[in-house]
Amino acid sequence: MSERFFLTAPPAAGHAERVGDEARHLARVLRARVGDAIVVFDGRGTAWPAHVAALGRDRVTLDLGPPLAPAAPPLPLTLAVALPKGDRQKWMVEKLTELGCGRLVPLATSRGVAEATPAAVERLTRGTIEACKQCGRTTLLEIAPPATLAAALADRDPGMLAVVADPGGEPFGPLLTQHAGAVLALVGPEGGFTADELAAATGAGCRRVSLAPHILRVETAAIALAAAVASHMSRAD
Template identity: 40%
Template sequence: MADPRFHVPDLNGAEVQLAEAEGRHASQSRRLRPGDAVMLFDGRGTEAAGEIAAVSRSGVHVRILRTWARPRLRPTVTLAVAMPKGPRQDVLVEKCTELGIAGLWPIQTDRSVSEVSDHKLDKWRRTAIEAAKQSGQAWLPVLSPLRRLGDVLAETAGFDRLFIAVPNSDSPTRWALDVGEVESVLALIGPEGGWTESELAACADRGCRAISLGPNTLRIETAAIAFAALLHASLGRA
């Protein structure tokens, strides 16, 4: 059985203290005691093997035995998504974190139905941490504040491949597999009401390739997960 994993933002030093929630999980849920082996990760590619040094009212301390770096897989995948409502947001964040996306940019489109508050971003970060712990990810996705579609398109020069999911499109799915040796991919997932013609034209002007995710009409979170899984599998990550 794999050693339990815990998120520690800073792995510098010979010993670290787990954050309150992580410490409670270690001592109460996992019932770890001094000498028990654990794995730590900082969410930025550094991992560490450690052992519980002390469990007390002041917290759980872990002695770091060794650290190493895990490079992020290439190409990196950033999803720009018109987020769904309610708990479906958490499903999207959880599953896409498991699939190793590098970033999630919530976007405001003409037909968007969801706002993004600081509270939601904090909740998504906690969801991403739990998903990374479960799936063995060393990297956490960068979660961006809400952006307008036009602002996202203004930043596309930083990506090597641009895709836009278009429901019931005749565009070939194989385009998503044609990533070669590129370093970065940006994929746009629109609202359930669909993209407007002006939005599609603006994306096409920036070089976004339309891609179909199949003949069915997918919910937002399903489309985001499907694209992440498609690229994940095409790179031999699955």
């Protein structure tokens, strides 16, 4: 075994525990044995090599080694997105996690179709945990509380480049060559932002950016924004 596991509780004194379903999964599905080596991460940037120290019915105890060298930090990118539905939401979170996006804000818009209910937010969180395990990321994609367009815009740090995905905008790539700092990017729902919403965004200083020659689905626009930023800022470890 050299699988990666997310720690729901922080480790203490070089030990960590997995209880309940997580313990059963490790013991029964993955058939872990005492002494097996795994990697655990806390979702906040730290990962440890670990060994299975004890296997109980509903509790697995792990001995942790010294923390591993830090993986790349998330990109300074906040995506505020009118969530798409079902599988497209799940896919979007997987891809945004792989691409290094730092923060996802579910955006409440006039034409939005999917509400960021607590159950939806929990699903998104599970999605980023799974993607982190797979791609080696140690910091979860932060799923922020749902926000209106006004709140998302008001919440941004000074110096952040703010952009709104809009088919009629300027190409996004060249803009990134002139800006190395943090980015806030807004993605509207299927059907787009209303004219009022778009005016509010540009009025608050957002640049309208075009991402592709065709109208993109919500999750495609979000992934394209993250990919464009990542391609300018990153180098994998």
